[in-house]
Amino acid sequence: MVSKNLFVAKRTLNRLCQSSKYVCVVRKNSVWTQDNIIKSPFKSVEIPNCTLYDYVWQNLDRWPERTLAVCATTGRGYTYEQGFKLSNTFAANLRKKFKIRDGDVVAVMLPNIPDFPLVTMGIMEAGGTVTTINPIYTAHEVQRQLLLSEAKLVITLPETVKIIREALAIAKLNVPIIVVNTNGESIPEGTVLFNELSEDLHVDKSCLKEVRRGPNDICFLPYSSGTTGLPKGVELSMRNLIVNCEQVNDPLIRCHSETTATHQDRALVVLPLFHIFAATVLMFHKMSLGIKLVTLTKFQPDTFFEAMEKYKTNLLFVAPPLMLLMGSHPASTERSLQYLEVLVNGAAPLASSDVDRLFERAKRKIDFRQGYGLTETSPTVTLTPVGYTKNFSGTGPPIPNTxxxxxxxxxxxxxxxxxxxxxxxxxxxxxxxxxxxxxxxxxxxxxxxxxxxxxxxxxxxxxxxxxxxLKELIKVKGFQVPPAELEAVLREHPSVEDAAVIGVPHSVNGESPKAFAVLKKGCQSPAEELCAFVNERVAPYKRIQHIVFLDSIPKSQSGKILRRVLKEQYS
Missing domain, CATH: 2.30.38.10 (Luciferase; Domain 3)
Structure with a gap:
């Protein structure tokens, strides 16, 4: 234990020593121009001219036997060499058996499992574009994204095939389904097993030579509500994602150590890989560096803290609700946090007091960072540098080239x-x-x-x-909840004439959706009925618990809902 603590202390000291370099950079080169544009204080990066697939696997020969991904609860996983070969074989079968062609969209509806990176890289190697779907979405939510993305194929777990089929029926689509079986049980009839496609020794891989995809082609299509409205497909190119990986490699802001013959960073993947934060920062970026990804399929506090200790997690990326939990949960102790070196918070800022509570639990200071970004920016825009402790509410300066x-x-x-x-x-x-x-x-x-x-x-x-x-999005546990989506569902109820939704403060979730409804003449529907109607059509974090009935929804002359007025009166 003493030698391990000494090792962590030395590594942390090295990181803190580098923070003074950041101060020097800022002093020598003012980040503010005369026109009040804020420039990055860091050296610009060169953008590799390659596909994301080639970028991720570029250093495979340096760590083929290292673990790529492992399930935190079962120990099932893959080495980097296995991941490369299996994803490559899967890619060939996508082209041969499912006729996936350059630019075709493939929907991935999976939780955090070791197969997620293999599935994603295989789709890209086949020339496809990945669109990710939250695995807890309802059929109502899934069908919308399948229609908008024009997905040609869906990849999911056996237990969510029923939801996919309901979504396809609603959308009147006939799309094949591939399932990733994680427990060895039989798969639903009419689906194809991922393992059979990825372990096929006889597939002709020459078809992959037909792929014509370049850095400027769209390869990732997550859905975001942007500044307002219903979810929209965010077109991210290989260049967008590659440069974002390179931008956070600057020595003054990077959160990782080099993979060597004697060291491999361990990152616990608790943030959902279907979201851009984890997809880029944890999957694409960390794979390019040979880092071990420990995937947590379902979040439970005890399992989370056990995995932190068991897998000697030294890198952790979180959203505020998890950070707050780590500062208060009984299982958050000096022992469970003993290996943690770098902790990065995103999605929403934290107060210094929140960070201090975690330090008290760990009984030491940890290299804590905050970043800022959006789905539309791949996602990272700013990141606090190594050892920055001046203001924990700060998210850092703009990263290189920004x-x-x-x-x-x-x-x-x-x-x-x-x-x-x-x-x-x-x-x-x-x-x-x-x-x-x-x-x-x-x-x-x-x-x-x-x-x-x-x-x-x-x-x-x-x-x-x-x-x-400024945007109208509600942030629940770091997830985006667009008011317009809930309003549209409410208006589908036969008794509802008009509706509005706002976010109100919540002690645990950050915010919670609160609804307002105008009933049609002669209709009487209790609030419980309307809540149930909405909640069976949306993911759990979008659910509403409170509805206020109004005679009319306050709107501007142009017809826009005046949410500010509702917040002033009812928040």
Whole structure:
């Protein structure tokens, strides 16, 4: 134990010593231009001219026998060499047996399992585009994304095949289903087993030579609500994702150590891989570095802390609800946190007191970072540097190749310590929203800056603090809940004339959806009935518990819901 603690202390000291280099960079090169544009203080990176598939596997020969991914509860997993070979074989079968062609969309509806990276890389090697679906979505939610993405194939678990088939029936689609069997049981009739496709020794891989995909092609299509409205397909190119991986490799901000003959970082994958945060930061990026991914299929506090200790987790990426849990749960102890070296929080900022509570649990200080990003930015935009402890509410300066502006309502640039909307420019910014030019035009300025919909403040050193959201999204446990989606479901009820939804503070979840409904003349539906109607059609984190009945929904002259008025009166 003594030698292990000494090792961790030395590694942490090395990280802290590097923080002074960041201060020097800022002092020598002001991050603020005369026009009040915030430039990155870090050296620009070169963007590799390759596909994401080649980027991820580029150093495979350095760590073929290292573990790529392992299930935290069962121990089932793959080495990097196995992952490469199986995904390659799977890719060939996608082209041969399912006729997947360049640009075709394949939907992946899986929890965090060791097979997730293999499935994803196989789709890309076959020339396909990956769209990820939350595995707890209802058929109502799934069918919308299948229609919008025009998916040609769905990959899921045996237990969620029923949901997929219900979704296909609603959407009137006939799409094949591949299942990943994690427990050896029989698979649903009419589906195809992933293992049979990935372990096929006889498939002709020459078909992969037909793939013609380049860095500027779209390869990942997550769905986000953007600044408002229903979910939209975010078109991310291979170049977007590759550069975001390279941007966080800068020595002053990187969160990992090099994989060598004697060392391999261990990252516990508790954030969902269907979300851009984990997909890029944990899957694509960490695979390119030979890091071990320990996947947690279902989050349970005891299982989480047991995995932290059992797999000697030294890298952890979290959202605020998990961070708060780590500062209060009985299983969060010096022992369960003993190997943790780097902890990165995203999705929403934390207060210094929240960080201090964790340090008290660990009985030592940990290299704590905060970052800021969006699905539309692949996702990372800012990240606090190594050893930065000046302000735990700060999310750091812009990462390499990234510029920021803080603007007022007329898009005039504001200066240090002034609050305004965060605008972003960089090679990690999305192409646009799929088949939605209007929504795309609304989030880009005429000169190409991406509007985040978030309010922020940047200090003299270029450190961004996210102050609030202009956007209407509700954040529940770090997940996006678009009010427009819940409103649309409410209006489907035969008794509802009109509806509105806002986010209200919640002690555990951050925010919670609260609904308002106007009933049609002569109709009487109790709140419990409307809640049940909505909740059986949406994922658990989107569910509403409270409905207020109104005579009318407050709206502007243009017909937009005045959520601000509802928040002032009922929040």
């Amino acid at each position: 510029d920021l502006r803080i603007v007022d309502s007329n898009f005039n640039n504001l200066g240090p310590n002034e609050t305004g909307e965060i605008l972003i420019r960089g090679p990690q910014v999305m192409r646009g929203y799929r088949n939605n030019p209007q929504a795309t035009s609304e989030v880009f300025t005429s000169d190409g800056w991406f509007r985040s919909g978030d309010l922020g403040i940047v200090d003299e050193d270029g450190i961004l603090v996210v102050a609030d959201r």
